[in-house]
Amino acid sequence: MPRTAPPPDQARLQPFRLEALTPLNHEVLRLELSQIAGPPLTYREGQFVTVRLPDGTARSYSPAAACQGDGRLELHIRTLPGGRFSTWLRSDAACPGALLDIGGPYGDCVWTPPDTAGAPLLLLATGTGIAPIRAMLARHLGGAGGHPVHLYWGGLDQPDLYLGEEFAALAIRHAHFRFTPVLAAPAEPWRGRRGYVQAAAADDLPRLDGARVIACGSSAMVDAARMLLVAACGLAPDAFHADAFVAQAAAPMSSSDASLSLEVALPQAPARRLAAPPGSTVLNTLAAAGLLQGVCGGQAACGTCRIGIDPAWRAALPPAGRKEARLLAALESGPDQRLACQICLEAPLDGLRIELP
Structure with missing residues (x-):
C-alpha cells in the first residue's frame, strides 16, 4: 500500500x-x-x-x-x-x-497494476486529469508488458484532447497499450468514439474481473465510472483508484444561512466562535473565516486540515471512514485528532469545540 x-x-x-x-x-x-x-x-x-x-x-x-x-x-x-x-x-x-x-x-492515487496475471489496467481521464496519467505512463508503461493497458481520455470537443497525438504515437510503440479518445459533443466531423469515457470502457471491456482501474478527472466522471464498472463489469470495489478534481474554495455563506456554531481554540490567540450553515464541513467553515485552507479538496489525502477535537465531543462525531483513518494512522495522529474536511456540521454537532495546531 x-x-x-x-x-x-x-x-x-x-x-x-x-x-x-x-x-x-x-x-x-x-x-x-x-x-x-x-x-x-x-x-x-x-x-x-x-x-x-x-x-x-x-x-x-x-x-x-x-x-x-x-x-x-x-x-x-x-x-x-x-x-x-x-x-x-x-x-x-x-x-x-x-x-x-x-x-x-x-495523495496515493498512483500506478497500481492488477494482481492477476494478464488482467487489464484501465486508465480513465477527463480534461487535465490526463496529467497524472501521462506521468504514470512515462514511468511505468515500458515495464507493464504483463498487463494490457487501456487509456480512455474524454473531452467535449477535439481541442480538449491536447495530447492526443502523443498517446496515439505511444500506442504504436507499445503493443500492450491502447488509446481511445472519447468526445461528448464534437463540433466538427469526428470518426472516433462519442459519449463518456466510462461507457466506452464498459462497452469494450465488459468483464473486469481481476482488473484495476485508475480514474483521474471530474468528480462526476469518477463517481459514474465507479458505479458502472463495479455494477456492470464485475470490477472489485477496492480495485478502483481515483483522484477526482473538486472545488477547493469554501462557498460563500450568508449570515441568514448560519444556524450552527463552531468554537475554535487558536494557538496564542483568543478562541473564536464561528457561525456555520447546516451541512457545511468544518474545513469550509474554517476556510470562510480565513483560519485554515486545505490542499486536496476534501479527499482525505493530504492531512493539512488536521484538527484537535475537544475530548468531550469525541463520542458525538461519526467514526472516521477508512480513508481518513488510514491517513490519520500514517500521520501518527492521536485519538482526539480528525480531518476537518471529513466532519459535516449538523444539529448534533452544534457548538462543537475544536483546536487548531
Missing part, C-alpha cells in the same frame, strides 16, 4: 521559479517550474502538489511528467474565467522568473 502522508522533509513549502508558460489549447497552460532552494522535491507519479501564489491562494495539481529527482515540475492547468489562479496566470506577473511556493507531495 503506497504511503499517503508526505515525508516530513517534503511537507513544507519549497520555492520554485516559473521557467516557461505555454498554451496547450484554448484553456490549458503548461507550467514548467524549477526548484531554487532546499532538497529536490520528489514524488510518485499520480501524486499531487499544492501551488501557492504570492497572495496566499493555493491550488492542487498533479505533475504531468515522470519524476526525475532534479527539482523540476511540469503542471497542466485549466484556466477558468474569474478564477484567482487563472487571473494570475493571464496577468503580467506570470512571467519567467516569477516565484511560487510549492508543497507536497500528497
Whole structure:
C-alpha cells in the first residue's frame, strides 16, 4: 500500500521559479517550474502538489511528467474565467522568473497494476486529469508488458484532447497499450468514439474481473465510472483508484444561512466562535473565516486540515471512514485528532469545540 502522508522533509513549502508558460489549447497552460532552494522535491507519479501564489491562494495539481529527482515540475492547468489562479496566470506577473511556493507531495492515487496475471489496467481521464496519467505512463508503461493497458481520455470537443497525438504515437510503440479518445459533443466531423469515457470502457471491456482501474478527472466522471464498472463489469470495489478534481474554495455563506456554531481554540490567540450553515464541513467553515485552507479538496489525502477535537465531543462525531483513518494512522495522529474536511456540521454537532495546531 503506497504511503499517503508526505515525508516530513517534503511537507513544507519549497520555492520554485516559473521557467516557461505555454498554451496547450484554448484553456490549458503548461507550467514548467524549477526548484531554487532546499532538497529536490520528489514524488510518485499520480501524486499531487499544492501551488501557492504570492497572495496566499493555493491550488492542487498533479505533475504531468515522470519524476526525475532534479527539482523540476511540469503542471497542466485549466484556466477558468474569474478564477484567482487563472487571473494570475493571464496577468503580467506570470512571467519567467516569477516565484511560487510549492508543497507536497500528497495523495496515493498512483500506478497500481492488477494482481492477476494478464488482467487489464484501465486508465480513465477527463480534461487535465490526463496529467497524472501521462506521468504514470512515462514511468511505468515500458515495464507493464504483463498487463494490457487501456487509456480512455474524454473531452467535449477535439481541442480538449491536447495530447492526443502523443498517446496515439505511444500506442504504436507499445503493443500492450491502447488509446481511445472519447468526445461528448464534437463540433466538427469526428470518426472516433462519442459519449463518456466510462461507457466506452464498459462497452469494450465488459468483464473486469481481476482488473484495476485508475480514474483521474471530474468528480462526476469518477463517481459514474465507479458505479458502472463495479455494477456492470464485475470490477472489485477496492480495485478502483481515483483522484477526482473538486472545488477547493469554501462557498460563500450568508449570515441568514448560519444556524450552527463552531468554537475554535487558536494557538496564542483568543478562541473564536464561528457561525456555520447546516451541512457545511468544518474545513469550509474554517476556510470562510480565513483560519485554515486545505490542499486536496476534501479527499482525505493530504492531512493539512488536521484538527484537535475537544475530548468531550469525541463520542458525538461519526467514526472516521477508512480513508481518513488510514491517513490519520500514517500521520501518527492521536485519538482526539480528525480531518476537518471529513466532519459535516449538523444539529448534533452544534457548538462543537475544536483546536487548531
